[in-house]
Amino acid sequence: MERYVVLKEKYFNDFISSVAASGQKVFAPVAKGYNQYAFEEVTSGNQVAMDCIPTILPPKKFFMPQYETIATYDTSNGQNMKPVVEYENIVLFGVHTCDIAGIQCLNMVFSEHPKDTNYLTRKNKILVMGYECNSYCDEYALCRLVHNHLPNGGYDLFFTNLENGSFMIHINTLIGEEFIRKFKNFKEANDSDIQALEGLRERKRKIFAKNEVPIEHEKIPELFNRVYDSKIWDELGKRCVACGNCTNVCPTCYCFDIIDESNLDLKSGRRYRRWDSCQNESFAKVAGGESFRAERSARQRHRYYRKFRYPIEKFSRFFCTGCGRCSRTCMAGINIKETLIKLVEEQGMKNPDAG
Amino acid sequence: MKILKSKDSEYEIKKGRILRVKKITDSEKLFEIVLPGGENLNHEPGQFVMISLLGVGEAPFSISSSPTKLGSFELVIRDVGKLTHALHRLKAGDEVGIRGPFGKGFPVHILEGSDLLFVAGGLGIVPLHSLINYAIDNRRDFGKVNILLGCGKPEDMLYSDELDEWTKRLDVNFECTVDRADSGWKGNVGLITSLIPGVNLVPVRTFAIVVGPPIMYKFVITMLLGKGIPERQILVSLERHMKCGLGKCGHCQINGVYCCQDGPVFSYDKIKNIRESI
Numbered sequence: 295m296e297r298y299v300v301l302k303e304k305y306f307n308d309f310i311s312s313v314a315a316s317g318q319k320v321f322a323p324v325a326k327g328y329n330q331y332a333f334e335e336v337t338s339g340n341q342v343a344m345d346c347i348p349t350i351l352p353p354k355k356f357f358m359p360q361y362e363t364i365a366t367y368d369t370s371n372g373q374n375m376k377p378v379v380e381y382e383n384i385v386l387f388g389v390h391t392c393d394i395a396g397i398q399c400l401n402m403v404f405s406e407h408p409k410d411t412n413y414l415t416r417k418n419k420i421l422v423m424g425y426e427c428n429s430y431c432d433e434y435a436l437c438r439l440v441h442n443h444l445p446n447g448g449y450d451l452f453f454t455n456l457e458n459g460s461f462m463i464h465i466n467t468l469i470g471e472e473f474i475r476k477f478k479n480f481k482e483a484n485d486s487d488i489q490a491l492e493g494l495r496e497r498k499r500k501i502f503a504k505n506e507v508p509i510e511h512e513k514i515p516e517l518f519n520r521v522y523d524s525k526i527w528d529e530l531g532k533r534c535v536a537c538g539n540c541t542n543v544c545p546t547c548y549c550f551d552i553i554d555e556s557n558l559d560l561k562s563g564r565r566y567r568r569w570d571s572c573q574n575e576s577f578a579k580v581a582g583g584e585s586f587r588a589e590r591s592a593r594q595r596h597r598y599y600r601k602f603r604y605p606i607e608k609f610s611r612f613f614c615t616g617c618g619r620c621s622r623t624c625m626a627g628i629n630i631k632e633t634l635i636k637l638v639e640e641q642g643m644k645n646p647d648a649g
Numbered sequence: 650m651k652i653l654k655s656k657d658s659e660y661e662i663k664k665g666r667i668l669r670v671k672k673i674t675d676s677e678k679l680f681e682i683v684l685p686g687g688e689n690l691n692h693e694p695g696q697f698v699m700i701s702l703l704g705v706g707e708a709p710f711s712i713s714s715s716p717t718k719l720g721s722f723e724l725v726i727r728d729v730g731k732l733t734h735a736l737h738r739l740k741a742g743d744e745v746g747i748r749g750p751f752g753k754g755f756p757v758h759i760l761e762g763s764d765l766l767f768v769a770g771g772l773g774i775v776p777l778h779s780l781i782n783y784a785i786d787n788r789r790d791f792g793k794v795n796i797l798l799g800c801g802k803p804e805d806m807l808y809s810d811e812l813d814e815w816t817k818r819l820d821v822n823f824e825c826t827v828d829r830a831d832s833g834w835k836g837n838v839g840l841i842t843s844l845i846p847g848v849n850l851v852p853v854r855t856f857a858i859v860v861g862p863p864i865m866y867k868f869v870i871t872m873l874l875g876k877g878i879p880e881r882q883i884l885v886s887l888e889r890h891m892k893c894g895l896g897k898c899g900h901c902q903i904n905g906v907y908c909c910q911d912g913p914v915f916s917y918d919k920i921k922n923i924r925e926s927i
Contacts, residue, residue, distance in 0.1 A: 363652070364660045367703040373744040375703055379660030382650050407912075408895045411658050523926065549899030552660075552892050556704045563704055565660070572899060580890045581708075581729045584863055586903070586925055596902075604905035 299464040299489070300485035301453075305479040306461065307339030312477050313385060314338070321356065322387040323349050333386070342388055344455070347431040349616045352393050354546035357400055357417055358569075364412060364552070365565040367397055375565070381416040385473075387453075388425045392437050392617035394448040397422065401448075402609045403548055412567075418534040421473060422546025428494060429501050434618030436506040437648060439514075442616045443502045444495070456490045492523035499522050506616075507634040513643060514612065518603035521637050522595070530584025530633065533626040538571030540597065540620035540628070545573070546613040547600075572596050598633070659895055662701050662746030668721055669741055676728050677772075678737055678878055679713075682745065683721045690722045693754030694780035694884055695914040699894050700724070701746030706734045707910070709891040712750060713775045725775045725807060751894040752913050755780045755858065755884060763856045763882075764792035766848060768869050770841050770861025774807055775889050776886050776913075777860050781815075788820055794803075795848050798825040799841030799861075803834045839867060845872045852877035854886035860886045866927040870917060880918035887913050887926060 301309060313320050314337040322342040331346040333353055347442040359380070366374040389397075397417075404413035406411040424445060427437075437443040445452050450470030454462045462483060465471050474480050509517060551570040556563040570577065573593050577594040578586040587593045601614035614630070638644050655661075669681040684690060690698070692712050701707040708730075729736045736745070757780070766782055769777045784791050796815060800806055806825070815823040823863035824844050826837035837844065841861070857873045859866065866885060873883055889901035891909040901908035903925045920926040 369703050371705055373662065373664050373701065373746045375662050375701075375746065377655040377661050379655045379658075380650050381653065403897065406896070407657055410895070410897060411655055415653065415655075548897065550892070551898070551900075552707060554704050554706050560704065565703070565707075570899070572902075576888070577900060578902075580888050581727070581733070582862070582888075584888075586889065591713070592925075599904070607905055612792045 297471070298487065299463045299465065299474060299480040300456075300483050300487050301461045301463060301480050303455075303459050303461065309477055309479065310336060310339035310342065310387065316476065319382065319384045320387055321353075326350070333388075336387075344388070344425070345427070345431075346388075347434075348390060348392065348619050350619075350623075351543060352396050352617065352619065353389055353422075353573070354400065354545050354548075355394060356384060356386065356420055357397060358404075358413060358548055358550075360512055360569050362412065363564045364567055365552075366562070367565060368562040370561045372404055379412045379415045381419045383419045385423065386423045387423045389422055389449065390425060390427055390431075390614040390617070391445050392435070392442045394422065394424050395440070395442040395446065395615040396617070398446075398448045399546040399605070399609070399611070399613050399615070400548055402611075406608075421469060422449040422451075422521070423450040426452065426454040428455065428498060432618070432622075434621045434629070434631065435616060436614070436618060436634075437616030438502040439505040439507050439509075439511065439634075440612045440614050440616040441511060443498070454491060454494065455489065456494060458490055460487070460490075462487055462491045502649075504647065506631055506649055507638060508644045508646045509634070509638045510645060510648045514602050515606050517637060517641055517643055518599060520641050524637060524640060526593040526633065526636050526640065527591040530594040530628055531589055533628055534573070534590040534594050535626055536573050536575060536593070537625060538573045539623045539625065541571040541573055542569060543619040543623045545615050545616050545617060545619070549577075561596045594627065594628070598630075658851070659893075660748070663749055665700075665745045665747040667739055667741055667743050667745065668841070670739065673725065674805055674807075677725055677807060678728070680724045680726060680736070680739075680745075681721050682724065682747070684747065687720050688793055690716075690750060692716055692722070692750035692779075693762075694757060694783045695754030695776055696750040696752050697750070697776075697890070697894075697909075697913065698724070698747055698749035700732075700736070701748070702732060702735050703746060706732045707746070707748075707892075708732050709751075709894065711776035711779070711886075713778045715779050715786060717783055717786040725772075725778075728770065737821070749894060751891070752909055753911065755914050757783060760784075760856050761790045762792065764850060764854050765794045765860070766850060766855050766857040766873075767794075767796040767877075768841060768861070768873075769797070770865040770869075771801065771805070771863070772807075773860035773862070773886075774798055774800075778808060778811075778913065780858060781899070785818075785821065792854060794821045795850065796821060796823045797841060797844045797872040799844070799865075800825075801828050803827050803831055823868070830890060840868075842868050843873055845869065845876070850876065853879065855883060856882045858884045863888075863927060870927070880921060881916045883917035885915055885917065885920070886927070887920075888917060889913070
């Protein structure tokens, strides 16, 4: 039995304040100037940007911090190292379905043998409250194509604005259930609330009726089987400035480098992981100087294949969440939707009714 | 932010003590390393370890000794970057951090009963040295053993003492060549490919094990296929810069394959359609 509760919109500010007042750190999208949003700590609901485009950085930054100490060391008496895990008990509010999908992808990667203790320890300390997008955030999104426009689990609680003065909340986990019990004003959902949710989802199915790229979801791997030698990668290569913005903002890009940072005594210090990018020229370079993806075109192609082709074999899902961040952030205007449309047209696989 | 001591971190290092350092060329040194309590590394030929100097960094190195050598293991390291430069300054008694062994090595039990053709170019002899010595130490498990070695100049030749021994052995056929000879060199001159036509082999029962720089693979593999060696009996070890060894960091990825977990040893039939592989 699916379990739902409702919260009147007027109680929302109080809910977030009460969570913060209970000692839980709450992070949610906050407006940061013109059409820019970021997950930041909030203490009241009115700080939260409710219906916003995806934040600059996805919630990946909490699960896999940009800088993460994995060990401390002291070499005064040999190679002595202590592995550590950094974590924080936090609550996320306002995680869109695209970003929940991103967390699911990261969970798969870091749970796969050999598992990553650091990630898995931290993930269990984060409570995820999703928030539904009732319509498109903007023209960059392609969540319908990758089936992430509707909730597919991956959260503790999921809020939907019923547009009638109430939020409907899906309780997905026992942790979510126990969490919500601590706060007042949540009421059991009744039949009319369920009907309101169904009506909203029905309207959403019309809004998200067709794939943003005219190809069937199931045919995307086949498309990528064909386009490895496409000229379109050369075009991207000519425009790409290899800045790595696209991979930094991607909810499912998890590549990293490992670096030692010495303290001023030059004996002690820390070993940390830092986000890295396959778009950097040196990323696939070996000691002898050989670079296995020396061309920007090859590196862009690699990025697309890591979203649409390679993870199919390993994880049976796309690693593009449809959030559109890479397109929004690209200084050279490389747009994932446009690229996919060009690839589809080049291969004669266009189906304008796909969806 | 809270910090928890991690009991089973994948990044934990073991302390390795350097037993012996031997300068073997102007740029390469051999390091013999002992694990705590003389514990065996328990590696397969072809696997690699991550070597750390805390404060300097960590990098992957092929294990060059055979698992039949017990109590210690060896690495041959070229002085080429920050970490290797620091390693070259170490002496016997110093410590290094060890993680691993990692990756899939050469499938020694599948090789049993077959003839072995080793083709090593440059530093490729380092990972192959492990398997060659394994084969020599278990000599009766294998058929004919041919070893072809190519390197740039005579003074780049690694393991010169052992090469002399291989030359003398009756149960091993060893040939080597240099790209550019000096006045003292009496052996073959030319690329490694020039040695292949002279090898007498029965293709269906031969495993060719090829390790060298990327450019070498294309030419050598074409010749071996031309000789009739089946694709699945051509084994290569691919060099990539593994940063984690755990199939996560992405640096060693070759199309959809993580070299550190799925490799570094691959049979040619498995990689011939992996475009970035060779």
